[in-house]
Amino acid sequence: MEFNSLQDLFLLLISSAIRRCICSERLCRLSVLLQRSAASDPPLVCISISDTGLGSCLEEFQDFKCPVEGILAEQWDGIVSLRTTNFCDNEISCYQLNLKENVTIREPIWLPSNVKHGVKFSGTEVRLSVSEAVDVLLAEINCFFQKIRILKIPNVAMEVVVECQDIPGSRNDAVFLENLSSSSSFTASTLDHLKLGLEDYVSRHGSSLTCDSCFPNRDNLKSGGGMICEEKRKTTTLAVEAAIVISELSNPTTNCLGARFSDTEVFCFKDFAPCSISEAFLKALRGIDWKRYGLSLESATNQRSHALLKWEHVPLSFHIHIVVHCYQKLVAEVMPLVQKTQFDKKLISKAVKLALDDLKNKYAGFLLSANTLKASRRNQVKLTAS
Structure with missing residues (x-):
């Protein structure tokens, strides 16, 4: 699965999260968090895409193909950090992938797992840092979600949040799309x-x-x-x-x-x-x-x-x-x-x-x-x- 821009990458990651939510057949939340740091040079935006659907599997990201040259290569180092778990798991699995690796099979860098202490839940979080103006990212993501609303997915609530890391407690809801409305029904096709x-x-x-x-x-x-x-x-x-x-x-x-x-x-x-x-x-x-x-x-x-x-x-x-x-x-x-x-x-x-x-x-x-x-x-x- 090839992508040549940050927009293409967001499409893949967000649509994968939506699909995991749909397959779970439960009420789910999809959150996109943009954390900006004005102190870094160049300014970096940490992007988190999290969902409460089915846990992801490594194969979902193994086939991603990222160009090693061009504008995207200058904006992003190719590293994605993932945390995922299923209901039946006792731990949250954590690992990193370098999507710029030009290899047949990418080997993940496994990180220490987090114990769930008997709590039953499932979901996935994908994090990456890019060098891009937050307003540019926000415009693209908002446009994406406005179109996604046409599908009117009945079991997924969606939100996009912007946060400034340099100002503790600073939080601004850019857009919140609540699709769990009374007009939606799980029984409808x-x-x-x-x-x-x-x-x-x-x-x-x-x-x-x-x-x-x-x-x-x-x-x-x-x-x-x-x-x-x-x-x-x-x-x-x-x-x-x-x-x-x-x-x-x-x-x-x-x-x-x-x-x-x-x-x-x-x-x-x-x-x-x-x-x-x-x-x-x-x-x-x-x-x-x-x-x-x-x-x-x-x-x-x-x-x-x-x-x-x-x-x-x-x-x-x-x-x-x-x-x-x-x-x-x-x-x-x-x-x-x-x-x-x-x-x-x-x-x-x-x-x-x-x-x-x-x-x-x-x-x-x-x-x-x-x-x-x-x-x-x-x-x-x-x-x-x-």
């Missing part, structure tokens, strides 16, 4: 959570607060979802979920930028983390027969963090929002190793089409194809003439 999370994202125009001017309620939101699975191994199945939310604003607020554009942003998640758009993903979107749903696709372009779809003859008050999530679905009790999910163009197209079909079936007379509309008009003319 991941697809239901995805649809609800996308509705929340749409009602906020992608920011942190709901736009009450455009969305005083959710009556003008129509949502649909589709999911398709394909067995890949004996223990895992590739799952692709798609959620679509369409909003029709009868009187969009003039000063609301989120309501002025009819282009569609398509977000993609892979293994519970936002990911960049691939050419296979774009081909999957272009290959959909959008005209069957009354839409005419003008172009589909790669904006790195999302795909941008432009439509022909779509009013500014009509907005389509799409999110796709590809992940390995566990079908047996195995350790949640970092997955190497590959995009499957056919499965992505099928999942999006299932979501569009779901919308058509739930809302009669909605997303009708051009041929259906023509036939409907002919029938109306015949009825009027008779």
Whole structure:
């Protein structure tokens, strides 16, 4: 698993923590702590990513590949410190890994373990120190968590905290994302959570607060979802979920930028983390027969963090929002190793089409194809003439 920037590394570490929490099937907390020290030269930020999910295993980090040259090499020495334990363990295992080691199998540096004294808990903490401005790190991490909210993971509460080591007791909650809301349910499917999370994202125009001017309620939101699975191994199945939310604003607020554009942003998640758009993903979107749903696709372009779809003859008050999530679905009790999910163009197209079909079936007379509309008009003319 290669990464070329601190942002890529955070994605891997945080998404691994989220996956451990999901696999635990318990209420969990994920915390990201940024401790800055202005006294050091250059200024260092100690980053701690901790979770209360299943304990991690060494194999999760053995496959990480870090470049030994470039900007990342100057910002970070490659050392990660880990503490992890499972419910059945009597101790907390502690060790370090040098991710810059160019070897087939990295040997950990084992540190003294911590005795748990009979207390039953599980979790993992990963720590590393980097040379970077805390504001830059915070902006990237906040952006990551704003997107993660779309998944609306029901059993994980998340927080990001900034602390200044040079000032004892100094603590500032930068962002706290409490996902254990009354609208979330353990019995609901991941697809239901995805649809609800996308509705929340749409009602906020992608920011942190709901736009009450455009969305005083959710009556003008129509949502649909589709999911398709394909067995890949004996223990895992590739799952692709798609959620679509369409909003029709009868009187969009003039000063609301989120309501002025009819282009569609398509977000993609892979293994519970936002990911960049691939050419296979774009081909999957272009290959959909959008005209069957009354839409005419003008172009589909790669904006790195999302795909941008432009439509022909779509009013500014009509907005389509799409999110796709590809992940390995566990079908047996195995350790949640970092997955190497590959995009499957056919499965992505099928999942999006299932979501569009779901919308058509739930809302009669909605997303009708051009041929259906023509036939409907002919029938109306015949009825009027008779």
